[in-house]
Amino acid sequence: MTMSATKLHKISWCALRQLQQYRTKANFSAGSASIASRNELFTQEQRRQREAIGRIDKIEVRYLGLPEDVTLVMNNQISTPFNCAQHLSEGHCRRSALALIDGSVPWDMHRPLQESCTLQLLNFNISEPxxxxxxxxxxxxxxxxxxxxxxxxxxxxxxxxxxxxxxxxxxxxxxxxxxxxxxxxxxxxxxxxxxxxxxxxxxxxxxxxxxxxxxxxxxxxxxxxxxxxxxxxxxxxxxxxxxxxxxxxxxxxxxxxxxxxxxxxxxxxxxxxxxxxxxxxxxxxxxxxxxxxxxxxxxxxxxxxxxxxxxxQKLNPARLPHEPFEEHQQMQLS
Structure with a gap:
């Protein structure tokens, strides 16, 4: 191979590498833009819902559990089970993975409460987990x-x-x-x-x-x-x-x-x-x-x-994506 041919080969290889890097960066940027847009829409809607609450009404949340049962006065549509845990102790905040409303409704710790209720804070050491x-x-x-x-x-x-x-x-x-x-x-x-x-x-x-x-x-x-x-x-x-x-x-x-x-x-x-x-x-x-x-x-x-x-490692028997969906099942993703 001549010197000029060798030089041309190196230039072509460098150009190819730059093109590949550009494509990777372009794909990454497109994915990043999509994620950023999704998060911005999530945050905007979260803010909109909070601002739409208007007048703040009080609710009574009857906490049932250790160290003792207690009634907390919280803000409707704003206060969460986690906020209730903050009134109890740092340990409650750290250990509580999930809430149980009125003895039967599982509730996210950071989901605002919607009415007066009883509240239990669940961790992984309870008798019925x-x-x-x-x-x-x-x-x-x-x-x-x-x-x-x-x-x-x-x-x-x-x-x-x-x-x-x-x-x-x-x-x-x-x-x-x-x-x-x-x-x-x-x-x-x-x-x-x-x-x-x-x-x-x-x-x-x-x-x-x-x-x-x-x-x-x-x-x-x-x-x-x-x-x-x-x-x-x-x-x-x-x-x-x-x-x-x-x-x-x-x-x-x-x-x-x-x-x-x-x-x-x-x-x-x-x-x-x-x-x-x-x-x-x-x-x-x-x-x-x-x-x-x-x-x-x-x-x-x-x-x-x-x-x-x-x-x-054994194939999980849950419904596979390509299998027909049964009408009586929830179409939520989990």
Missing amino acids: HVVNKAFWRTCSFMLGAALTRVFKAEAKLQLHSFPGPNIKSGSFVHDIVLETQSWQPTKSEMRAISAEMIKLAAQDLRIERLDVQQELAQEMFKDSKYKSEQLPSIAQQSNGRVTLYRLGDHIDISRGPMVASTHFLGKCTVGAAHKVADEGPAGAFYRIQGVALPCGFKLNHVAYGFLEERS
């Missing part, structure tokens, strides 16, 4: 979606689909995704990277916010998400035109909830399986990502946790 465990499992799926958006590069063209309702007996929490490849076989290091991202989210102690919006706003927020856009009409139809959204950090997704109060409730976590469940179009495929986790503070020996990890 089924309700709070389901909220924890659902939150793990939600966090998994956030982790996946952070670890995948733009060229993978990741699209979040949905996560099925929590079933503790299944042995795994789940998030379904679409990738523009039909042959992804993740390595152990790739799965560890996803698990590590979950732990990072837990360490950030991100508050999990709930917001109910009209279908039109939800459509605008998810206009760049093919699968969310397709799912929204059915979700809104079964909820009187409303859609329930959740946010942690800058990650927003659709779920009927409830979820635990913060990401810090996630303790030990392993994302250990990715099953290809169906092809999607000429180049893409659906994948079911699965994991297992323990609430923060729970200890389990290595052997016992290993059994949980092994079990969580």
Whole structure:
């Protein structure tokens, strides 16, 4: 090869690398813009709803629990179970993952109360933890979606689909995704990277916010998400035109909830399986990502946790994205 040819080859290679970097940055910028727009709309609607409350009425919240039952006077449509916990102790604020209203209605810790009620604050050490465990499992799926958006590069063209309702007996929490490849076989290091991202989210102690919006706003927020856009009409139809959204950090997704109060409730976590469940179009495929986790503070020996990890790798039997949807089931994403 002549000197001029060698120089030309180097110039061409540099140009190709610059083009590839530009495309990656362009894809990243487009994704970042979509996330930023979604968050801005979420924040604006959150502010609008607060400002629309008008006159603030008082409600009585009868707290039932340790150290003693007490009646709190709170602000209707503004005060949350977490605000009630603040009147009790720092320990109540830190331990309370979920609230129970009037003895039967699970309620997000940061969701404003709507009328006078009784209030119980739930943690993972109560005698009947089924309700709070389901909220924890659902939150793990939600966090998994956030982790996946952070670890995948733009060229993978990741699209979040949905996560099925929590079933503790299944042995795994789940998030379904679409990738523009039909042959992804993740390595152990790739799965560890996803698990590590979950732990990072837990360490950030991100508050999990709930917001109910009209279908039109939800459509605008998810206009760049093919699968969310397709799912929204059915979700809104079964909820009187409303859609329930959740946010942690800058990650927003659709779920009927409830979820635990913060990401810090996630303790030990392993994302250990990715099953290809169906092809999607000429180049893409659906994948079911699965994991297992323990609430923060729970200890389990290595052997016992290993059994949980092994079990969580079996394909979760929840309805798959490509299977027909039954009318009697909720169309909310979890």
